[in-house]
Amino acid sequence: MPWYLSTLKIGLTVLHAPDDDKSALVDIITVHGLSGHPQKTWTNLDTEHYWPSNSLTEDIPRSRIMTFGYDTSISPLDGNTAMISDISTQLISQLINKRTSDGQRQRPIIFIAHSLGGIVIKEFLHIASNTGHEALADCVCGILFLGTPHKGSCTATFMDVVSAVLKPHLGRPANIVIKDLSRNSRHLQELDQLLRFKLAKIDIYSFYELLPMNPTKSPIVEKHLAVLNMPSELEQIGLDADHRQMCKPSDRHHVIYETIIQRILSVMDRQIDKVKNFVNGVQKLMSRTKSLQDLLLEAERQNERRKAQALIEAERKISAQRLQTLATENSRLKTLLLRARNDSHLHDIGRAQYDREPPATDVGKVSLEHESDSVSGTAESLTHVYEAHHRVSPLLSPYEELQGQQLDPCQTPTGQDTSQGQNQGQRPSMRKFMQQRRIQRLSKQDGQQLLARESQRAMQLRPAQ
Numbered sequence: 001m002p003w004y005l006s007t008l009k010i011g012l013t014v015l016h017a018p019d020d021d022k023s024a025l026v027d028i029i030t031v032h033g034l035s036g037h038p039q040k041t042w043t044n045l046d047t048e049h050y051w052p053s054n055s056l057t058e059d060i061p062r063s064r065i066m067t068f069g070y071d072t073s074i075s076p077l078d079g080n081t082a083m084i085s086d087i088s089t090q091l092i093s094q095l096i097n098k099r100t101s102d103g104q105r106q107r108p109i110i111f112i113a114h115s116l117g118g119i120v121i122k123e124f125l126h127i128a129s130n131t132g133h134e135a136l137a138d139c140v141c142g143i144l145f146l147g148t149p150h151k152g153s154c155t156a157t158f159m160d161v162v163s164a165v166l167k168p169h170l171g172r173p174a175n176i177v178i179k180d181l182s183r184n185s186r187h188l189q190e191l192d193q194l195l196r197f198k199l200a201k202i203d204i205y206s207f208y209e210l211l212p213m214n215p216t217k218s219p220i221v222e223k224h225l226a227v228l229n230m231p232s233e234l235e236q237i238g239l240d241a242d243h244r245q246m247c248k249p250s251d252r253h254h255v256i257y258e259t260i261i262q263r264i265l266s267v268m269d270r271q272i273d274k275v276k277n278f279v280n281g282v283q284k285l286m287s288r289t290k291s292l293q294d295l296l297l298e299a300e301r302q303n304e305r306r307k308a309q310a311l312i313e314a315e316r317k318i319s320a321q322r323l324q325t326l327a328t329e330n331s332r333l334k335t336l337l338l339r340a341r342n343d344s345h346l347h348d349i350g351r352a353q354y355d356r357e358p359p360a361t362d363v364g365k366v367s368l369e370h371e372s373d374s375v376s377g378t379a380e381s382l383t384h385v386y387e388a389h390h391r392v393s394p395l396l397s398p399y400e401e402l403q404g405q406q407l408d409p410c411q412t413p414t415g416q417d418t419s420q421g422q423n424q425g426q427r428p429s430m431r432k433f434m435q436q437r438r439i440q441r442l443s444k445q446d447g448q449q450l451l452a453r454e455s456q457r458a459m460q461l462r463p464a465q
Contacts, residue, residue, distance in 0.1 A: 009038055009069045012094040016057035016065040023062055026108045026141075026268055027099075028052075030067045031091070033115030034084075038069030041114055044248040052112075055252040059261050060268070064107075068094065084116075088123040092133055099136075108141040108271050110264060114247045115221070118148025122191045125198050141274075142203040142267030144260065146239075146247050147221045150192060150228055192228060203270055204233045205263045211242040219243065235263070 018024050030052050032041035043050040056065055070087045099105050113121045121143060128137040192199070208226035209219045220243040227236045239246045239256055249257035 010071060011090070012066045012068050012098055013038065014064065014066050014098070015053045016061075016063070018062055018064070021064070021101075022103050024064045024107060025062045026060075026064075026110055026271070027104075028056065028060070028063050028065045028110045028112065028264065029095075031111060031113045031117035031120055032069070033113075033117045036114060036117065038067040042067070042247055044250045047250045049249065049251050051249055051252070051257055055257060056261070056264075058252075060264065066098070084120055084123050085127065087120050088127050091120065091124050092128050092131075092136065095136060096133070105135070105139075107139065108268075109139045110142040110144070110267055111140065112144045112146070112260070112264075113148060114146045115148060115243065118143070118145040118150070119191070122195055122199075125195055126191060129195075129198060137198065138201075140202055141271045142205075142264070144205045144207065144263055145226065145228075146207045147209055147226060147243050148206075149221045149225045151225060192230075196230070199228070199230060200232050202232055203267045204228060204230065205267075206233055206236050207239050207246065207259075208236070209243050209246045210238045210240050211245075213242045213244065234266075237263075 012029070030038070030042055032038055039050060042052050049055070052065055052067060056063075068091055070090060095109075099107065111121045125137050125140065128134065206227045208221060208223045212219045223236065223238065227233065237259060239259070241248075241256060246256065249255075249260075251257070
């Protein structure tokens with residue numbers, strides 16, 4: 001059993017967190033390989049410099065720094081093996097437990113993986129994206145691969161490379177691990193193709209060793225095995241160290257640490273730029289949306305104006321039609337009024353004419369009424385004449401004696417010749433008779449006046465006694 005297993009810590013261990021968790025900008029997680037340790041892998045044994053805890057916390061204080069540990073012990077007696085998929089599933093579960101608040105669930109993640117720990121990270125992305133935890137996988141914004149064998153070479157298969165990595169650490173039981181890994185070797189080799197869309201969104205830095213562990217041999221994971229050659233792979237960086245020492249800088253100022261910290265900060269800067277671009281994009285979108293809303297409002301106003309103008313134009317047409325109708329009606333009323341006035345004038349004229357002279361249509365009726373009034377007046381006049389006759393007749397008796405006969409003023413004398421050959425003695429009686437006949441044709445007033453005049457004349461003609 002390796003010497004360091006007695007201090008192994010399983011799961012995620014928080015090495016540093018800001019006092020105010022909301023101020024943390026990123027979660028930085030280190031993942032050791034199948035033959036590594038969550039602390040020893042990252043510690044320089046000579047200086048005991050554990051850089052994730054001693055240096056990284058000072059350089060990036062607004063970050064939560066964690067290390068992930070898992071049991072890689074292999075016992076030939078019980079046959080217990082830790083498969084990569086099980087380790088990746090355990091990492092998913094541990095991260096979900098550490099990211100409970102909304103701010104934590106949305107916080108970016110940067111992985112630093114050594115050796116086959118990079119395979120664990122890629123399997124983590126594959127499983128999370130296909131088991132309902134895609135939001136967790138989307139939070140991964142950067143990965144630093146330190147000596148991770150992504151594929152085999154032309155002279156060696158993928159499992160040959162894995163065997164070369166494990167044997168110096170595990171010794172004899174490495175054959176068991178290799179057999180277990182070989183069952184999924186094709187899947188592990190195809191991870192890059194399965195994750196080509198997911199990895200394309202992540203900033204990737206690939207580090208490879210320049211020194212071999214055995215002076216007589218070549219480096220375990222050479223450059224062509226440690227790089228992905230993907231567009232999202234920002235740099236391929238060679239470190240002046242062997243496979244084991246490439247993740248153990250002696251202090252904070254060591255070139256390996258400075259190289260690593262600069263790439264971590266670069267990922268954060270790019271992430272901040274992405275956030276800024278996202279915010280700017282949102283602001284531009286909001287501004288554009290506001291502009292579109294303004295345009296829509298203006299279009300609505302224009303539409304309302306057009307509707308209002310259409311309504312006004314329709315009202316104008318209706319008003320013009322109404323005015324034309326009113327003008328026509330006014331003209332007709334004026335004509336009727338003029339006709340009424342003319343009719344009233346003619347009526348007044350006719351009324352006056354009627355008062356003076358009855359209309360021709362009523363001539364017969366009016367004539368009868370007039371004749372009736374005349375007859376009544378004449379009868380009344382005759383009554384007065386008779387009364388006057390009775391008063392005047394005694395005065396006329398001397399004339400009657402002279403005439404030798406009694407005259408009836410209401411009857412025409414019979415048996416007498418009224419020609420001019422009559423004697424002079426008959427003339428006064430004839431004249432009186434004619435006067436009486438005239439009285440019958442006169443009105444009452446004229447008869448009274450005439451009677452008065454005749455009575456006066458009769459008095460004058462009366463002989464003096």
